[in-house]
Amino acid sequence: MKTIEEYRLDNERLQAEVERLRRRLSRKNTADFSEITQIYRQLVNYLSDYIYTVRVDNGRAVETIHGPGCIAVTGYSSEDYARDPELWYRMVYDSDREAVTLQSSQALRGYDVQALEHRIVHRDGNIRWVRNTIVLLRNEESELYAYNGLINDITAQKESERELLESEEKYRSLTNDVLESSRVGISILDADLKIVWVNQAYMKYLGVEREQVIGKDAHLLVEAHLAALFEDSGEFSRRVLKTYADQSAVERFECSIRNFEGLIERRLEYWSMPIYSGLYTGGRIEHYTDITEQKRILDEVIESERRYSQLLHHLTDYIYSVKVKNGQPIHTYHGQGSLAVTGYTQEDFAINPDLWIEMVHPDDQDNVREYSRLALLGKTVTPFEHRIMHRKGALRWVKSTIVHQKDETGEVMSYDGLISDITELKEAEERERLNQQQLLQAEKMATLGILVSGVAHEINNPNNFIMLNYKMIDKVWHAILPILDRYYNENGDFVLAGMPYSSAREKILDLISGIGKGSQRIQKIVSSLKDYARQDTGILESQINLNDVVETAVLIVNNLIKKTTDTFTLDLQKSLPVVRGNFQKLEQVLINLISNACQALKIAPKAIAIRTVYDKEADKVCLTVTDSGEGMDDQALKHIIDPFYTTRRESGGTGLGLSIAYAIVKDHGGELLFRSQLQAGTTATLLLPAITLNAEVIK
Template sequence: MTTLKNIEQELLQSHRFLNNLIKSAVDAIIAADMDGKILLFNDAACEICGYKVNEVIEKLNIQAIYPDNDAKRIMHVLRSDEYGEKGVLRSFRVDIKKKTGEIIPISLNASIVYDDDKEVATLGFFHDLRETLKIEEELEKTRVQLLQSAKMASVGELAAGVAHQLNNPLGGITLYSQLLMEDYTLPDGAQQDLQRIIRDAQRCTDTVQELLKFSRQTTNEMHPQDINQLLSETLILVKDQTLFHNIEIKKNFQNNLPLVPVDIQQIKHVFMNIILNAADAMEGQGVLSLSTSQEQALSDRVCIEISDTGHGIPDDVLIKIFDPFFTTKEQGKGTGLGLSMAYRIVEDHGGKMSAKSKTGEGTSFLIELMLPENNSDGK
């Protein structure tokens, strides 16, 4: 009798131990019978899926936690050897659906439980990928920014060399063309040709000046500034231009933003460039939205977002917009250096600049300017 009690006690202890293991697991553990009725649902599963245990056990079908027909698809894959050993899935990427309808990315390890050769249940271990994917996204952004920085540095050096080589010949072309223009014995056709030469030489000179600005290594005059005020001052300069007469300007500036150390002229140049590009993209009609904020989760920076309701930028073009000399404007209407210069200025300020766009809906530029460490609390 004592031996039987000891066995019962050991079984109870083993049962409690196994329950505690399942209950304490970091990943969600879910088991269901072959009809889909859930038999096991640990605390992590409750947290990820948003259900309480008493709402699930023997009440909820496993299909309820998957979007669409994913439960059937997973069973099909489990029963095949398409992804490795039959009856087993390892690190299989799926989505699950919370009680609220929110979709959660998951890495699933699952297996079919057999009694002899009969399928009796499925067991799954669900690892939440949200944090992992967020980190991967940040790493990819950092990688792209590093590549862009390296590209800008290389092009900057090349641009400086090219600009200096072109400056003198262009000056000579312009000077001698102007001298020839003073020769009144030239036929009218020659006068027109010379005017065309001077005009095109001037356009080349303007491009050279942009190159020199792009490549110039100057020391920024950094002073604490009110970003809202700088944006407002930039708007004053452009809003009366003909291009802006049919554009609605919406401002959503957060009050009491901390002062940001910037070079006033350079940052205004960035704002001006993006605003003019936005107006151009909307062809003088639409909504230009400007907002500033300091999010609680990102208290070390002030964010500026400038959005338009233009035609938007296709994905294959969007990845190139910060490249020097890349432009979608017709020949003679843009050097392709505006956004690359803006990107470089923001980068020189220790900040970040990015863009997102949807074809047919518009484009949004985000500028993140960093605050000094002792000022990141917003005071």
């Protein structure tokens, strides 16, 4: 923005040009008049701001001079204002006149006044926004003899601000609509554990109205109303209140609501976690997920699997019989199905009578012997599961069911055993357990994404004000700088903000510049966080420069890097072929690799290096993340990408990060390799195929 002095010089130059045109007009004929008038109008139209000067005598305005630019801003010329001294006041929008009058009266009384934004009615009838900045002029006796005013047309800026506010309002409305219509019951508690918000699903599941719970103490609500709804009210109350007592705790459990007839009406999954940032820091967010249908389907699946298993058992099970005399086995018969289950024939068991126990897994042999002892004594033995080693060396799970045959006196004559191969069932249960843990982790990450996006939005709002105020401060400083410099040249050094003006001048410039740069950095970080938290389509068809992925990932985890190491280097090849894939998923991989590298830095030197390079011979883009951390032994390296394998479980590691990263890289047709040595650090290498050798290079 121009300073007042610059506007004054512009005004003088414009007046000189006008005088030159008038002299030319006196020498030219009437035909030239139209041309000169056109030139003058063009000069005036280029001005979007203008200066006016008010001469003051004893606190009263005695003369007001409006610069030529007034016609562009207000539609009125200097002559219009000269003819109608009250025009400047009447063109002010009705509801803004009081503020304008106050600013003018304070200026006439010699008070320094803040710039004022207000509306005016343009000559064409449109409403415009202007900013009126007043600079007081004093004589050598410090008496006010005039003041200059700078009128800036800020209509476009105000329109942009209005559009921004409307956009933010639409975003808030959309967020509220999404949460309000969610099928998950949600309640938000503040730091005092008072309920501040619930959605429709919460009210539906728990049978309450919003006005009944908002502002209520969550402890009292649980004890007085909610606990009574559930099948095990004591357990529900105990577990929920436990999280209130330890607000850092995360709790998750299933609970059931019974109706008046005592039947289960709805099954819910309760999940609660602390809120670490934002408006309700120190509070909690609670979820009630309706899993009734999910449980019904699961029960049907279990029943279906049970029937299927029964049918399968008829094909893979086998029966053995043990004859008993005086509590001792005297003969054992193994059915033909033994070959399918164990790999051993009837003849093998006949040749080696101890084979039945030798094939049992060593860790299970004591339990199997105990069950056999009880069976020989005639005790009721429930079906039991154990492991055996198949003849081919494979580990298998079997279930043994024993039925006694007794005489009239109750003595055991024999017992029959049914051996069922349940290996596939055990593997399915293990897969289900792993899938369930992965699902829980995914839900946590999804909720964390919502919170991150909300936090980023909350940060963005005040940062916008910082950005706007920084620009205004910068303009004001540059506007008053010539005045301060002139005062310094005329009167010598003086104190400003506790420092000599000669020293403070450049420092203040640096401070203002630092505010702008810092705000821009906040804006960039917030934008990256919102992009990272945003749910994407998962399509792997974008052309991606891996350097861009590195820079975005480093920005997101920059705080972790700074806290972990002082030796962080980036070596990114400038001309790097693009790869085909999904930017957000590759960013997730790199964030995981960098985080692991930071967590591995336990001993000096604590260094991390990231490098990208194009392997022309293999036609692959290569990215490496190298740390000088504690490294891994061969055993850990062998299992590093196994789901849920982690060496940092006590510090919160889930063992899913590298497993997920490995799957993402495989989906991209790439490789994820690791090289490590104890006390010598680890290098993770990501290899992705370039689109073509001659592909367009993104610089």
